[in-house]
Amino acid sequence: MIQKHLFSTRTISKDFIEQIFSLASKIESNPELFSDKCKGKILATLFFEPSTRTRLSFESAMLRLGGQILGFTSAKESSAVKGESIADTLRMINYYSHIAVIRHYIEGVGEIAKNFASIPVISGGTGSQEHPTQALLDLYSIKKEFKEIDNLNIGVMGDLLYGRTIPSLLFALTKYNNINLHLIAPPALRLRKNVALRLKENGFRYNTEENLKDIITELDVLYMTRIQKERFPDPVDYERLKGVYQISTEDIKNAKDRFIILHPLPRVDEIDYAIDKTKHSRYFEQALNGVWIRMALILIYLGLD
Amino acid sequence: MSESNDKLIVTKIQDGTVIDRIPPGKALKILEILGIDSNYPYTVALAMRVASRKMKLKDVVKIRGRALTPQDTQKLSFIAPTATVNIIVDYKVQEKQNLKIPDHVEDFVDCINPNCVSNSHEPIVSSFDVVSKDPLILRCVYCDRLLEQKYLNREL
Numbered sequence: 525m526i527q528k529h530l531f532s533t534r535t536i537s538k539d540f541i542e543q544i545f546s547l548a549s550k551i552e553s554n555p556e557l558f559s560d561k562c563k564g565k566i567l568a569t570l571f572f573e574p575s576t577r578t579r580l581s582f583e584s585a586m587l588r589l590g591g592q593i594l595g596f597t598s599a600k601e602s603s604a605v606k607g608e609s610i611a612d613t614l615r616m617i618n619y620y621s622h623i624a625v626i627r628h629y630i631e632g633v634g635e636i637a638k639n640f641a642s643i644p645v646i647s648g649g650t651g652s653q654e655h656p657t658q659a660l661l662d663l664y665s666i667k668k669e670f671k672e673i674d675n676l677n678i679g680v681m682g683d684l685l686y687g688r689t690i691p692s693l694l695f696a697l698t699k700y701n702n703i704n705l706h707l708i709a710p711p712a713l714r715l716r717k718n719v720a721l722r723l724k725e726n727g728f729r730y731n732t733e734e735n736l737k738d739i740i741t742e743l744d745v746l747y748m749t750r751i752q753k754e755r756f757p758d759p760v761d762y763e764r765l766k767g768v769y770q771i772s773t774e775d776i777k778n779a780k781d782r783f784i785i786l787h788p789l790p791r792v793d794e795i796d797y798a799i800d801k802t803k804h805s806r807y808f809e810q811a812l813n814g815v816w817i818r819m820a821l822i823l824i825y826l827g828l829d
Numbered sequence: 830m831s832e833s834n835d836k837l838i839v840t841k842i843q844d845g846t847v848i849d850r851i852p853p854g855k856a857l858k859i860l861e862i863l864g865i866d867s868n869y870p871y872t873v874a875l876a877m878r879v880a881s882r883k884m885k886l887k888d889v890v891k892i893r894g895r896a897l898t899p900q901d902t903q904k905l906s907f908i909a910p911t912a913t914v915n916i917i918v919d920y921k922v923q924e925k926q927n928l929k930i931p932d933h934v935e936d937f938v939d940c941i942n943p944n945c946v947s948n949s950h951e952p953i954v955s956s957f958d959v960v961s962k963d964p965l966i967l968r969c970v971y972c973d974r975l976l977e978q979k980y981l982n983r984e985l
Contacts (some may be wrong), residue, residue: 629944631942631944631973651944
């Protein structure tokens with residue numbers, strides 16, 4: 525049985541993840557077949573923080589399914605500026621739509637949804653806590669490339685402290701076998717203690733590195749992330765750490781032939797534009813995969829799959 | 830309260846609570862948590878660092894006219910896990926409770942994460958799972974952040 529809402533990859537099963545991938549794959553191979561599955565259904569996009577890909581791909585997903593969309597794109601456009609609680613916002617959205625996506629800088633919104641939302645609510649990212657649909661499309665992109673996720677050598681690099689895609693990706697990876705995971709970050713940007721504890725509780729082991737060059741020849745996948753400027757409590761720390769990791773074609777010249785680079789985007793300066801043209805870049809295809817994954821999620825959470 | 834021949838004699842209270850076997854030095858903190866200050870209208874006896882057969886040294890607090898709420902005992906369990914709470918009615922111990930750190934606590938302390946939903950204006954109370962009792966570590970049910978002993982010592 526699926527949970528009513530989706531706010532974490534930690535609490536969903538591998539079977540459920542594979543069910544999402546299977547449906548996403550069917551949709552990708554013939555989107556037309558699904559073009560009126562959501563006729564008469566409304567998706568609300570409640571974005572209290574800026575978004576390009578997540579909101580547009582959810583909206584594109586719903587429109588491709590024949591449904592309709594409504595919502596707002598910043599907290600300023602909602603009654604949050606008047607002091608309305610998230611609980612009351614969700615109570616209202618129950619009346620206006622059949623399914624909702626919420627992005628918020630406040631962490632723990634999932635528990636509010638559990639208590640106050642009667643329609644399915646999917647996280648579009650919560651603070652630096654999690655971004656579960658991003659992790660699903662990340663893994664889908666890896667699976668499309670390598671057929672299996674088990675036994676891969678995966679490097680995750682950049683801002684592991686504030687990046688919300690990181691906990692979701694790692695929690696999802698714990699469900700697969702024999703993942704050789706390398707976490708590459710400066711000491712100041714390593715995993716939060718609570719995320720590390722969750723991994724430990726799952727018996728999931730990983731290697732901590734500081735330099736990509738030490739492991740580049742081993743990797744099948746490099747998951748690159750942006751230093752999350754907006755989440756640093758002290759701008760001085762950001763200034764000190766920005767640009768700490770920038771990869772160029774030189775840095776990946778010894779990589780395996782089938783090595784790929786993913787990035788949840790947006791990127792700032794961490795991946796040189798010259799890499800875009802190499803056989804290793806997959807981050808734009810990855811963004812397209814977000815549409816298939818989100819179409820599958822809308823169908824599953826509406827019970828229309 | 831008087832001390833003679835190494836024996837501490839504290840007058841019995843008619844009705845109230847005796848908290849015994851408090852780790853030495855924590856009695857003042859316990860009174861603070863229970864909201865007992867100079868304005869409290871009844872007798873309060875406090876003994877610090879007295880000899881104890883089981884603990885070598887202990888603190889003891891006797892409070893007339895005050896019963897503890899479940900939330901009080903929960904807080905005490907984190908500060909003084911060795912303590913026993915005796916409920917006194919008509920000079921007699923009516924009930925004796927051994928404190929035990931629970932597996933879950935609510936509305937107990939604020940989450941360390943300023944961006945946690947439990948710190949914003951929502952119709953919920955803070956809620957934590959106890960992931961370790963020694964050292965004490967709590968995990969927020971909402972944002973998953975850990976509250977460690979250092980923070981709790983400051984906040985409790």
